Amino acid sequence: MDIKLAIPLALHQLSAIVWIGGAFFSQFVLRRALKADLTPEERLPLMLRVYQAFFHWLWAAIVLQWVSGAWLMLHGLKTNGQMVGLHVYVMALVAAILTLRLLFAHLSTYQKLQAAVARENWNWAAAKVSVLRRVIRLHLILGLIAVLAGTLGPHLPTVWVHPAAF
């Protein structure tokens, strides 16, 4: 029984599911269903509303990923002579890239989508939705790389790296 590891692992697992599973559903299930069935006047306000809800959960998931990830990394550093495996740095790098990309998308693209929908400028709104779709695709691809790093990394021969190496 080691609750100090169990809690951050549980949080890391749940937030990864919300983050990457949501990106997957948005790309592979929702997008095509909406394109086939709805007119732009119906589809674009709906996408705005979906992104609004998803981004709230996504930010909660990202904060949880950072907190639980840092917790696990510090635990690893303490128990392994100030070293953690290279796969941990891969996850941290992915998280840094995706956090910054989502921050920019939320502050810029999402606000423009909101303005475009408010003015019923559907061409502009469609352009912004396709930018957000590409952002979510990046989250899906890099997120899966982080999942592979997290699952394969601990079971493969580990390359130990001291944080000072960076």
Added chain:
Amino acid sequence: MPLSQYAVAVALHQIATIVWVGGMFFAHMALRPAVNQLLDPPKRLPLMGVVLGRFFPWVWAAVLLLWLSGLWIFLGLYGGKMGVHVHAMMGLATVMTLLFGFIFFGPFRAMRRALELEDWPAAALGLGRIRVIIVVNMLLGMTTAVIGAAGRFLFVG
């Protein structure tokens, strides 16, 4: 135990978990409030029919991949001798698989038939049943995923 086989099986197990449980989360927590707020039943119900029709084949693939990768580890690599947390995962997985099978062959079929007849109250009834079971499966899935990630540090034996 061959370490690399274990690693590959765990990676596949994790990806399938993300697709199934994360998909249910998005459908329930992001998509449902949006369509309920913005679309009327004659638009909303066919749309949800199409969305679920696209999601469920991925769920079947995830279910298959989870059982195959899980049994590969449990039987193939560990010879059926693993801790309590692995048995807990298999028990929860059995319930989740049965519930999903029930959704697919029960209320989802009924909903599709009702949509063809444009019988919106019957379609809404089917969708309501699907939603309740998806919430149950989402919670069971999150529990199973937490046991998978942290179980070996929670249970003794």
